[in-house]
Amino acid sequence: MTLITRRNALVGGAGLLLAGCDQIIASPTTQSLLKIGEDASYGAARAVTDRNALAREFTRAEMSPVFRANGTLNPGTAEYNAMVASNFADWQLRVDGMVAKPFTMGLAQLKAAPARTQITRHDCVEGWSAIGEWTGVPLGLLLRRANVSSNARYVVFHCADLYSGTPYYESVDMIDAFHPQSILAHHMNGQPLTVNHGAPLRLRVERQLGYKQAKYVMRIEAVASLDGIHGGKGGFWEDHSGYQWFAGI
Amino acid sequence: MASIPAADMIPEVIAPSPSPMIYRTKLPVRIWHWINAFSIFVMLMSGMMIFNAHPHLYWGHFGANFDQPWLTIGNRGHAGYLWIAGLEVPTTGVLGYAMDTMRAFPPLVTLPGSYNLAGARQIHFAVAWMLGISGTAFFIYGIISGHLRRDLGLKREERSIAHLWHDIKEHAQLRFPKGEAARAYNPIQKIAYIGVIFVLIPVVILTGLTMSPTMDAAWPWLTEVFGGRQSARSIHFLCAAGFAGFIVIHLLMVVLAGPINEMRSMVTGWYRLPKENAK
Numbered sequence: 277m278t279l280i281t282r283r284n285a286l287v288g289g290a291g292l293l294l295a296g297c298d299q300i301i302a303s304p305t306t307q308s309l310l311k312i313g314e315d316a317s318y319g320a321a322r323a324v325t326d327r328n329a330l331a332r333e334f335t336r337a338e339m340s341p342v343f344r345a346n347g348t349l350n351p352g353t354a355e356y357n358a359m360v361a362s363n364f365a366d367w368q369l370r371v372d373g374m375v376a377k378p379f380t381m382g383l384a385q386l387k388a389a390p391a392r393t394q395i396t397r398h399d400c401v402e403g404w405s406a407i408g409e410w411t412g413v414p415l416g417l418l419l420r421r422a423n424v425s426s427n428a429r430y431v432v433f434h435c436a437d438l439y440s441g442t443p444y445y446e447s448v449d450m451i452d453a454f455h456p457q458s459i460l461a462h463h464m465n466g467q468p469l470t471v472n473h474g475a476p477l478r479l480r481v482e483r484q485l486g487y488k489q490a491k492y493v494m495r496i497e498a499v500a501s502l503d504g505i506h507g508g509k510g511g512f513w514e515d516h517s518g519y520q521w522f523a524g525i
Numbered sequence: 526m527a528s529i530p531a532a533d534m535i536p537e538v539i540a541p542s543p544s545p546m547i548y549r550t551k552l553p554v555r556i557w558h559w560i561n562a563f564s565i566f567v568m569l570m571s572g573m574m575i576f577n578a579h580p581h582l583y584w585g586h587f588g589a590n591f592d593q594p595w596l597t598i599g600n601r602g603h604a605g606y607l608w609i610a611g612l613e614v615p616t617t618g619v620l621g622y623a624m625d626t627m628r629a630f631p632p633l634v635t636l637p638g639s640y641n642l643a644g645a646r647q648i649h650f651a652v653a654w655m656l657g658i659s660g661t662a663f664f665i666y667g668i669i670s671g672h673l674r675r676d677l678g679l680k681r682e683e684r685s686i687a688h689l690w691h692d693i694k695e696h697a698q699l700r701f702p703k704g705e706a707a708r709a710y711n712p713i714q715k716i717a718y719i720g721v722i723f724v725l726i727p728v729v730i731l732t733g734l735t736m737s738p739t740m741d742a743a744w745p746w747l748t749e750v751f752g753g754r755q756s757a758r759s760i761h762f763l764c765a766a767g768f769a770g771f772i773v774i775h776l777l778m779v780v781l782a783g784p785i786n787e788m789r790s791m792v793t794g795w796y797r798l799p800k801e802n803a804k
Contacts, residue, residue: 294638301637301644313651325743332745334586342591397586397754399738401642403579404589405754483739518643524739525650 318522327451331482334395340406343398343465345472348444351437351492359436364476369460373432373497376423383462383476389413392459400486401519410480412461416454418496428498432505433479436492439512446490447502447510447521448481457482460493485523487513547708549796554672557663558791564656565768567648572765573630574637574645580629582762586753595759598629653733660726667722676710677719683712701782704801714778717771725767732761 300306350356359367364383372378381389393411419431431453435444452458459480462469469475474491481488488511502508507515514521550558581594588594597608598620605621607614617623623631632638636648667673682688692712695701702711710718734740735747735757751757779787783799790796 294632298637298639301648310647310651313654314647316654317650321737321739321743325739329742331738331742332748338586340587340589340592342589344589344591397738399736399754400579400589401646403575403736403758404581404583405587406589407587483742485738513643518647520643520646520650525737 314520314522317520317525321522321524322451328455329483331396331457334397334407336395336409338407339395339465340408343406343408343473344400344404346400346486348437348439348491349472351435353436353438356436356492360471360475367476369477369493370495371418371422372495373499374425374428375419375498376425378422381418386413386460386477387462390417392456393463394457394459394480394482396457396480396482398486398489401523409465410459410461411463411466412459412477412480414456415458415460415479415496416456418460419453419498422498424498427500430499430502430510432497432499432502432510433490433493434495434497435490436494439516442506442512442516444490444492444512445506446479446488446512447499447505448484448488452481452483455481455483460496483524487511487519488523544704544798544800546795546797548794549708549790550794551670551672552794553663553666553670555791555794557659557666560655560659564652564659565772567636567652568656569765569768570634570636571645571649571652574635574640575642575649576762577629577635577640578642582759583755584752584759585755586748588755596762600627653730656726657730660730664722673722677715677722679712679715683715688712689716699781701799703799705798707798717774721768721771725764725771729761729764729768732757732764736761 367383368380369382369386370378370380390413391411392414393409395407395409397405397407399405415431428450430447430449432445432447435446437444448458457480460477461474461480462477464470464473469478474489474493477493478491479489479493499505502510502521506512509515510521511519513519576598580598581588581590582596583592583594594608595610598616599606599608600617600621603617603622604615605617605619605623607616607620619631620629621627624633626632628635628640635645637644664673667677683692689712696713701707731747732751734744735751735754741748741754748754748757751760786797786799
């Protein structure tokens with residue numbers, strides 16, 4: 277015999293209400309309406325703000341005592357473990373795609389290249405922030421060296437870490453790619469990048485959220501469209517969980 | 526007893542009824558009210574889902590798991606708690622742990638109901654446009670039409686502490702203005718609406734923008750004004766609590782003041798003046 281208590285009825289009713297709400301949200305009509313909002317946010321960010329505006333830079337005294345490592349903390353694949361074992365001696369960054377002069381570059385060469393150091397705030401999509409110091413090669417420098425095509429619209433970062441078998445990747449538009457603070461960092465807080473923070477090289481795009489800051493970058497590809505790259509939405513979290521491609525908000 | 530009919534009243538409306546109907550709420554105000562009722566509820570519910578992703582609040586520029594929060598909603602097993610600056614309150618069944626879910630805010634009050642940060646952000650940022658655009662339109666209308674100054678501005682005699690204190694006492698005893706006095710908003714009501722329109726809505730929008738790293742770069746004064754991104758996030762949350770508190774009191778007042786009359790006036794604009802000396 278079933279005893280219907282007021283509490284059960286309340287919880288059951290709430291369950292139906294919730295299921296109804298979630299169904300409305302998941303409907304294609306609602307999703308396309310919400311997409312208008314997403315496009316408006318990206319459009320407005322590019323239209324009404326200075327595209328070259330710099331993210332605030334802090335002093336050493338203002339840094340987080342401990343910078344939280346998040347996402348993949350160690351790719352742990354056989355290939356990656358071998359690279360760690362050899363201290364990334366044979367590691368090579370590849371720059372290709374819609375470029376006139378694709379090239380590869382070792383870690384020592386990258387460290388010898390002109391570098392920018394910046395103490396910036398890292399904002400996770402979850403809501404927390406941490407301030408750290410990053411040193412690396414401006415992405416624009418590498419793209420210019422490869423003579424990137426004027427038809428390229430995005431820069432894709434292919435990474436060494438896997439999420440349940442799927443490679444992590446991210447992408448940015450050309451505005452953020454050529455932004456002076458967009459760097460490929462090989463040092464953090466004055467030390468070579470550690471494994472949990474993305475050794476040997478991670479992206480810093482200072483005007484976007486944490487999931488854009490791709491770690492373990494192996495290859496930089498210039499493309500005209502994000503279609504056909506993995507799930508086609510421009511990044512692992514975008515493909516996998518529907519996170520917004522423009523992570524500036 | 527007999528209320529004096531105003532010059533602009535329609536005769537057939539007053540004649541048979543001792544408590545006349547007045548056209549109190551104009552169409553733009555009603556439209557804005559209902560857009561807000563929808564958008565603020567959706568913002569609160571999707572906002573609570575976003576908060577669930579990191580249920581800690583900090584002051585300053587940074588703040589993460591290794592830093593000291595001033596507010597945490599958490600759980601130890603099946604015991605939920607709210608922790609504010611050293612004071613811990615058990616909240617099992619409401620916050621931290623409720624509906625068999627280990628989450629700061631339970632599924633009943635979040636959008637979507639199931640854990641979905643990406644989905645909540647998509648909703649929050651789309652409806653933020655609705656809130657911002659309708660708010661701007663209302664603001665322009667309110668200034669041009671004189672609605673803000675005429676209906677929300679405190680009259681000279683309402684600005685004294687004694688007058689306000691009298692009004693607070695009347696409210697506390699659930700004695701609301703009757704007859705001609707009910708034609709206009711009363712002072713506490715005006716202050717509540719002014720607080721929402723001129724404080725909560727602008728501050729919640731600005732602190733929301735401060736959480737955007739792109740906006741921070743473009744408008745560096747945002748983090749300066751609020752004392753950092755994490756402070757802005759805290760203030761954003763406090764504004765949300767302010768909206769929630771306003772909604773509770775607002776709905777309570779509607780119920781106490783006569784829900785049918787109040788609802789009709791916000792749907793059709795027509796409001797029946799409460800009878801004087803009604804017993």
